[in-house]
Each structure stands twice: as structure tokens, then as C-alpha cells.
Amino acid sequence: MLKRFAAALSLAATFLPAVAADLPAHPFIHVTAGAEFYVMPDIGEIDIDITSLETDPDTAWKEVNARLEESRALFAQHGVAPEDVLVQDIVRRPRKVEVLPEGQPLPMETRVSIHLTVRDLSQWTPLMRSVLVMKNIESLAVSFNRSDRDKIETDLLNEALAKARLKAQLIAKGLGARLGPATGVSVEPLKNLSNSMGMSSDPYARNVGDRRAPPKGAEMALVAAMRLAQMADVIYRIGGAPARK
Incomplete structure (x- = not known):
């Protein structure tokens, strides 16, 4: 299954001329990963x-x-x-006002x-x-x-990138190939590429904070935990077969 997927990726630029401008010209692995963190605000x-x-x-x-x-x-x-x-x-x-009686200022x-x-x-x-x-x-x-939000977001990005690389390494290993260098990185979903290849968007959004509805009424008096999240969308080149020991 993975080998067929890799073949589809490597031939995509040839068989999809209409979207070739959106695709890398080399065989590649496209992975998306995310990290999230719950923290109390300060x-x-x-x-x-x-x-x-x-x-x-x-x-x-x-x-x-x-x-x-x-x-x-x-x-x-x-x-x-x-x-x-x-x-x-x-x-x-x-x-x-939504409705104003006729003649009333x-x-x-x-x-x-x-x-x-x-x-x-x-x-x-x-x-x-x-x-x-x-x-x-x-x-x-x-x-x-959070007063240290920049640091938290940096840590989340590093974690998301590490997860993306690990995922790509596992895919390359399953294909019997080496993982090449990263040739494209985005902290937002690569929508054109994903749509061209029939890939779904990543569920993580960049620095979305708390996805729950804003508090109302008495809930406003409570301090709620924040959800911070970061995603990474990465394209890696597919290398040759790993050297045999």
C-alpha cells in the first residue's frame, strides 16, 4: 500500500499537469503533525x-x-x-434599534x-x-x-516539527527508502497541495487558543484553562534505498 502511494506521489506531476505548479518536481512525502498544550492563564x-x-x-x-x-x-x-x-x-x-416605530426619532x-x-x-x-x-x-x-505565550508557542512548534519528521521517517522506512531533506514547511495547512493530492486538511489550527465558546454570564467569573495548539505541514524529499550494513 505504501509503495503504491509513493509511486502515485512521484508520478503526480506527470499525470496531473493542471496542478503541476502546486506539486514538487521530485518524489516526496507530505506529512502533517500537531501539538497541543493546556495551561492555566496568568x-x-x-x-x-x-x-x-x-x-x-x-x-x-x-x-x-x-x-x-x-x-x-x-x-x-x-x-x-x-x-x-x-x-x-x-x-x-x-x-x-431593530425596529423603530414610524415617525419616532x-x-x-x-x-x-x-x-x-x-x-x-x-x-x-x-x-x-x-x-x-x-x-x-x-x-x-x-x-x-499567558505572559509567556511566545515561549509556549515555540515549544509547540518544535514538538509539531519533531512529530512530523518522525512520521515521515516511518513512511520512508515502510517504503524501503531514506528520508531526504525537508523541501517545504508551513505552519498552516498546504491547502493547494492537499486538495491536489486528495489529502484532507490537518485538524490542528495555528495558535487557536481555546476552541470553546466564549464564557457568558456567571461563567465569566471563572478562570478557565487555555488550549494552545500548533501544526506543521512538511514536505520531505524521498531519498534512495538505505545503505545495507
């Missing part, structure tokens, strides 16, 4: 909008500013540094957006429980990350 991020629907601009402005000051005090109480709180300008604009809203970074996740749950019950809060979203 950084959390929160995005919230403070909104007032008061029709009087001055009243709305005062309400938003009052909630903003309450928010700053709450963040400081839970150890969030002032430089980790980013506040956009307060804006007054028409409010988006668009309602106005006064809104300010806040983004904060929480570096002490021991404070995450009590902070989020307080945020969830705040008044005039809309568009609440949370996310998690």
Missing part, C-alpha cells in the same frame, strides 16, 4: 461599555461619568493598576468603552462578580492569555 482581559439612555445630554454625561469613576475605584480595589485601564472618549450617538445613547488587563488572577472572580452586577453595563466580554 492574564485576564475585560472589555465593557458603560451606557446611558437618558434623553438629556447633560444628565446622560453625568451618569456615565459617575459609573466610570465607580468602575475605576472598583478596579483599583482589586489590584488593577491605572495604566492597565484604557478608557475611550465618551461619545453620544444614535442607538441602534432614533433614540440617543451616551457611551464609553473600557478595556482593562488583570494581571493578578486571584482577584478575577471577585472582580468579575462585582462587574456583573454594575448598572449601565453593556457589551461585556472577557478573554485570557
